[in-house]
Amino acid sequence: MDIRGYFPVLPSLSVFFDVFTQRELNGLCLHCTNRGCPWHGTYEALEGHSAVCEHALINCVNSECRMKFQRFHQGEHLKSECEYRNVKCDFCGKDVAFASMKEHVDTICDGAPVTCKYCNKKDILRTDIERHERRDCEEVPATCEFQAVGCNHAKILRSTQRNSYSKLVK
Numbered sequence: 001m002d003i004r005g006y007f008p009v010l011p012s013l014s015v016f017f018d019v020f021t022q023r024e025l026n027g028l029c030l031h032c033t034n035r036g037c038p039w040h041g042t043y044e045a046l047e048g049h050s051a052v053c054e055h056a057l058i059n060c061v062n063s064e065c066r067m068k069f070q071r072f073h074q075g076e077h078l079k080s081e082c083e084y085r086n087v088k089c090d091f092c093g094k095d096v097a098f099a100s101m102k103e104h105v106d107t108i109c110d111g112a113p114v115t116c117k118y119c120n121k122k123d124i125l126r127t128d129i130e131r132h133e134r135r136d137c138e139e140v141p142a143t144c145e146f147q148a149v150g151c152n153h154a155k156i157l158r159s160t161q162r163n164s165y166s167k168l169v170k
Contacts, residue, residue, distance in 0.1 A: 036070070060084075064097075 025043040032039040032046075037055035050056065054072040059065075061074075062084035069077055078085055083099040091111035096104045105112045113123040116132060118139035124132050133140050144151045 034070075064099075 028043060029040055030043055030046055032049060032053055032055070034053050034055035034057070037053055039049055039053065041049060052071075055070050057068050058071050058074065060067045060069075060077060060082055062078075062082055064084045065082050067077065067082065084097050086095040087098050087101060088094070089096050089101065089104060089109055089111070091105065091113070092109050093111075094104075094109075110125070110127045112126050114126050114129050115122045116124060116129065116137055116139075118133065118141070119137050121132070121137070
């Protein structure tokens with residue numbers, strides 16, 4: 001049954017502040033409407049309670065996160081559940097959003113270990129991989145250093161092959 005038909009809607013200009021009604025409301029014992037909240041108090045105290053009620057549904061403080069939860073769960077959510085909480089990268093120590101950590105480690109983090117694509121040596125820091133490939137890796141492909149003076153050796157030589165080839169030519 002719809003009760004709206006029994007109560008006429010008053011235009012806002014017909015409504016005025018009534019001290020008697022205010023006193024009556026303040027005398028009532030109200031209960032918080034948030035699920036599980038045991039609070040009860042006066043109408044006057046309700047507004048203050050509503051602003052801090054631990055059982056009120058709130059949005060996560062991280063704007064990308066769309067989660068809603070009761071206020072008393074906020075600490076746990078931010079500590080271990082929120083995909084957008086900041087966590088420290090184990091390799092570089094920077095604060096990174098939890099949801100972006102895999103991408104950070106796989107593509108950005110200078111302190112993350114990587115594998116050389118030529119010799120498959122593991123655990124080279126991303127900051128050192130270029131130096132490794134330029135100076136240390138013996139599997140980096142290179143053309144014969146004598147092509148400029150007429151060598152027709154078309155194969156790509158590995159570092160060890162370059163050294164032995166250079167010795168043969170000398």
